[in-house]
Amino acid sequence: xxxxxxxxxxxxxxxxxxxxxxxxxxxxxxxxxxxxxxxxxxxxxxxxxxxxxxxxxxxxxxxxxxxxxxxxxxxxxxxxxxxxxxxxxxxxxxxxxxxxxxxxxxxxxxxxxxxxxxxxxxxxxxxxxxxxxxxxxxxxxxxxxxxxxxxxxxxxxxxxxxxxxxxxxxxxxxxxxxxxxxxxxxxxxxxxxxxxxxxxxxxxxxxxxxxxxxxxxxxxxxxxxxxxxxxxxxxxxxxxxxxxxxxxxxxxxxxxxxxxxxxxxxxxxxxxxxxxxxxxxxxxxxxxxxxxxxxxxxxxxxxxxxxxxxxxxxxxxxxxxxxxxxxxxxxxxxxx
Amino acid sequence: xxxxxxxxxxxxxxxxxxxxxxxxxxxxxxxxxxxxxxxxxxxxxxxxxxxxxxxxxxxxxxxxxxxxxxxxxxxxxxxxxxxxxxxxxxxxxxxxxxxxxxxxxxxxxxxxxxxxxxxxxxxxxxxxxxxxxxxxxxxxxxxxxxxxxxxxxxxxxxxxxxxxxxxxxxxxxxxxxxxxxxxxxxxxxxxxxxxxxxxxxxxxxxxxxxxxxxxxxxxxxxxxxxxx
Numbered sequence: 001x002x003x004x005x006x007x008x009x010x011x012x013x014x015x016x017x018x019x020x021x022x023x024x025x026x027x028x029x030x031x032x033x034x035x036x037x038x039x040x041x042x043x044x045x046x047x048x049x050x051x052x053x054x055x056x057x058x059x060x061x062x063x064x065x066x067x068x069x070x071x072x073x074x075x076x077x078x079x080x081x082x083x084x085x086x087x088x089x090x091x092x093x094x095x096x097x098x099x100x101x102x103x104x105x106x107x108x109x110x111x112x113x114x115x116x117x118x119x120x121x122x123x124x125x126x127x128x129x130x131x132x133x134x135x136x137x138x139x140x141x142x143x144x145x146x147x148x149x150x151x152x153x154x155x156x157x158x159x160x161x162x163x164x165x166x167x168x169x170x171x172x173x174x175x176x177x178x179x180x181x182x183x184x185x186x187x188x189x190x191x192x193x194x195x196x197x198x199x200x201x202x203x204x205x206x207x208x209x210x211x212x213x214x215x216x217x218x219x220x221x222x223x224x225x226x227x228x229x230x231x232x233x234x235x236x237x238x239x240x241x242x243x244x245x246x247x248x249x250x251x252x253x254x255x256x257x258x259x260x261x262x263x264x265x266x267x268x269x270x271x272x273x274x275x276x277x278x279x280x281x282x283x284x285x286x287x288x289x290x291x292x293x294x295x296x297x298x299x300x301x302x303x304x305x306x307x308x309x310x311x312x313x314x315x316x317x318x319x320x321x322x323x324x325x326x327x328x329x330x331x332x333x334x335x336x
Numbered sequence: 337x338x339x340x341x342x343x344x345x346x347x348x349x350x351x352x353x354x355x356x357x358x359x360x361x362x363x364x365x366x367x368x369x370x371x372x373x374x375x376x377x378x379x380x381x382x383x384x385x386x387x388x389x390x391x392x393x394x395x396x397x398x399x400x401x402x403x404x405x406x407x408x409x410x411x412x413x414x415x416x417x418x419x420x421x422x423x424x425x426x427x428x429x430x431x432x433x434x435x436x437x438x439x440x441x442x443x444x445x446x447x448x449x450x451x452x453x454x455x456x457x458x459x460x461x462x463x464x465x466x467x468x469x470x471x472x473x474x475x476x477x478x479x480x481x482x483x484x485x486x487x488x489x490x491x492x493x494x495x496x497x498x499x500x501x502x503x504x505x506x507x508x509x510x511x512x513x514x515x516x517x518x519x520x521x522x523x524x525x526x527x528x529x530x531x532x533x534x535x536x537x538x539x540x541x542x543x544x545x546x547x548x549x550x551x552x553x554x555x556x557x558x559x560x561x562x563x564x
Contacts, residue, residue: 188432279540284411
C-alpha cells in the first residue's frame with residue numbers, strides 16, 4: 001500500500017537534502033559577507049497583502065478561509081512578503097536595506113501539468129538603492145552567487161521592463177490591445193505580434209516590425225547600437241538606462257557574464273526598469289530571475305526604489321548536477 | 337516562478353542545434369523546407385525506423401506533433417516545428433514562437449451533421465451543447481469567448497464518429513480539405529482559427545545560442561519564401 005502526496009510536491013531524502021543544504025549554505029555565506037541580513041516570513045499571509053503586491057500573482061495563489069472567516073493566501077513568492085516587512089517592521093532601519101532569504105513558495109498549477117506547487121527560492125532584496133548603482137550591486141552579487149554554487153558558465157540576461165510599455169504609450173496603443181501585446185511579448189509569441197490582425201489595436205505593419213525586431217535583440221553592447229538605429233524616445237530612454245548599467249558592469253569586470261536582452265519581459269506585474277533572468281547552458285529552463293520593482297514598496301505605503309533576485313533552488317541543483325556530470329564526461333553526451 | 341524539475345538539457349553546449357520535427361502530415365513539408373535551407377535530408381527520407389537523424393550541423397529528432405512543445409520546453413530540443421493547433425492546445429508551455437512557416441495550412445472548425453439542428457436544440461433546451469474534440473482547451477476557450485456553454489467530450493480517435501452515433505451534438509476539429517467530414521455527412525458551421533506550421537525555440541537556447549538560432553531562423557525564413 002502506498003500513500004501518495006499531492007502532484008507538484010515531493011519528499012526530499014538525505015542525499016539530495018545534503019546537496020541542497022550545501023547550495024543554500026554557500027549562498028547564505030556570500031550574502032552574509034556582503035551585509036545582507038536573513039529574514040523569514042510566514043508561509044501564510046492575509047490575501048489582502050499578497051494581492052497588494054501583485055494582483056496577477058494572486059490568480060495562481062492558494063487561498064482559503066481561516067475559522068474566523070479571514071481570507072488567507074500561501075505566499076506565491078518571497079518578494080511581496082519582504083516588501084511588507086520592509087515597509088512596516090523595518091520602517092526605522094537605516095537605508096538601504098539589505099535582506100536575504102531562503103524559503104518555500106506556493107503556486108497552483110493548471111490541472112494535469114507537471115509544475116511544482118511548492119518550490120524553494122533563495123535570494124536577496126536591496127531596498128532603498130536606486131538604478132543604476134543598486135542594480136549593479138545586485139548583478140555583481142548574483143554573478144558571485146552563481147560562481148559560489150559552481151555555475152561558472154551561467155549567464156544573466158538583463159532587459160528593461162519599461163521599454164515596451166513606453167513604446168506602446170508612444171504609439172498610442174491602450175487598454176485591451178496594450179495588455180494583449182505585452183502578454184504576447186512576455187510569452188515571446190512573435191508570430192502573433194507580426195501577423196495577427198484586428199485584435200492588436202491600430203498597429204501598422206511597420207510598428208509590428210519594430211516591436212519584433214527590438215524583442216529579438218540580445219547580446220553585448222552592440223545590441224544597444226542596433227536598437228538606437230531603430231530610434232524613438234522610448235527606445236532611446238531604455239537603451240541609455242541599459243548602457244549606463246552595462247558601463248558600470250564593465251568597470252567591475254562582470255559584463256561578460258551579463259547578456260543585454262531587449263526582448264526580456266517577465267510575467268510578474270511589479271517589475272519596473274531592469275529585469276533579469278538566469279540561464280545555465282546545462283539546463284533548458286531559467287534558473288533564477290528578478291529585477292527592479294521601484295513601485296512595489298509604494299503599494300505598502302513607503303515609496304522606495306528596490307530590486308532583488310531569486311534563484312530557483314531545485315533548478316540550480318539540477319544545473320549543478322549536470323555541470324558536474326559534463327565536467328566528468330566531456331565531449332558529446334548523446335546516446336544513440 | 338514555478339516549474340518542472342524533470343526538465344534538463346543534458347548537453348555541453350558545444351554540439352550543433354537539435355530540432356524537434358513532427359512525424360505525420362507535416363513531416364514531408366518540414367524535410368522540403370530543410371532541404372531548401374541547404375540541409376541534406378536524404379537520411380531522414382530514406383529510413384523510417386530511426387528517430388534521430390544527423391543533417392550536418394543540425395540534428396533532427398522526430399516525434400508526434402503534439403510532443404514537440406514538450407521537448408522544446410524542456411530543452412531536449414533547441415528548436416521545433418509543429419502546427420499552431422498543437423501550440424494553442426498547449427498554450428501554457430513556456431516556449432518561444434518565432435516564425436510562421438506558412439505550410440501545413442489547416443482550419444480549426446465547429447461542425448455538425450448536415451441539415452441537423454441538434455446543436456441549436458441542445459443549446460436552447462439543455463442550455464449547453466455537447467462537443468466532441470481532441471482539442472479540449474481550444475474548444476472550451478472558443479465557446480467561452482463567444483458566450484456559449486458546452487460540455488466538452490474528449491476523444492482520441494475519429495471525432496467524426498461522435499455526432500453520427502449521438503455521443504455529441506457537434507465537433508471541433510482540424511480540417512484540411514474537409515473531405516473526411518463531408519464523407520461522414522458533416523458540415524462546417526463556424527471557423528475558429530487558421531493553423532499553419534510554426535518554428536518554436538527553447539527559451540534558454542534562444543538566449544545562449546544567439547548566433548546559431550538567429551542564423552537558423554534566417555535560413556528557414558529564406559527557404560520558406562523561396563518558390564516551392
